[in-house]
Structures are given as structure tokens and as C-alpha cells.
Amino acid sequence: MPELAGFAVFALTASATPGPNNVLLTALGASVGMRRGLPALFGIAFGFAVMIFLASMGIGRFIVEAGPGVTAAMRLTGVAILSWLAWQVATAHVEEGDALEDRELPKVPRFGSFLGAAVFQWVNPKGIIYLTENRHPR
Secondary structure, eight states: OOOHHHHHHHHHHHHHOOHHHHHHHHHHHHHHHHHHHHHHHHHHHHHHHHHHHHTTHHHHHHHTTOOOHHHHHHHHHHHHHHHHHHHHHHHHHOOOOOOOGOOOOOOOOOGGGGHHHHHHHOHHHHHHHHHHOSSSSS
């Protein structure tokens, strides 16, 4: 029963707080528009599904057993990427009355592609926590 309570707290926290995926999709939507951001949305869904599948197969155990340096490096990379994304959103240039349809859209950045967003899950702090805490295959 304690495991169920712990899982419930984690599930509530993970689903109710914004994370790097929200920041990424918000930044993409603001810079290139919703339609051009859809590949990133699908990449996030696919990448996280692959991560959950691999966690259920026990890969989290291998990451944890590789040493604290590996998990620390993954967490620090996640913090750096999240900080960079937050900075990009905070410093984005916005003009009054500048409708998205009235301007030339910028090129979609590499991390905004399907593959880029799927790979991004491997430095997503919430995903890493899930992956490394689900160490025991059932």
C-alpha cells in the first residue's frame, strides 16, 4: 500500500506541474505557430512512450547502476536545457498587433522536429525521474 500512495503523489505532481515539454511546445507555438509545432507534440508523445516502455523493461536499473555520475549528468543536462528554453521564452521578441499570419514564419528549430522532441525526452527531468525510479521489471 505505501507504493500505491507514493505512485499517486508522483502521478499527481508530474501531471499537475508544467515541465520542459510544456515550455518547448509553448515556445514553438509562439515562434512558428501551432500547426508547425505539431511534429514536436507527436515527437514528445512518441519519445515518452518509448521511455516508459524501456523503463518497464528495466533500463532504469542500468542507468542507476552505471553510477551517480551518469544520472547527475542527465539531470544537469535537463536543467540546462530547461533553463535555456525558459530564457528563449522570456526574451522572445513580440510586437503589439503582430499577428502570426501577417509575418514570415521562422524556420522550425531542430529540437522542434519530431525526432528532436522525441530525443529531448532523454534529458527531460520528469522523464529521468520516472525512468530511474522504475528499476524493477514486473
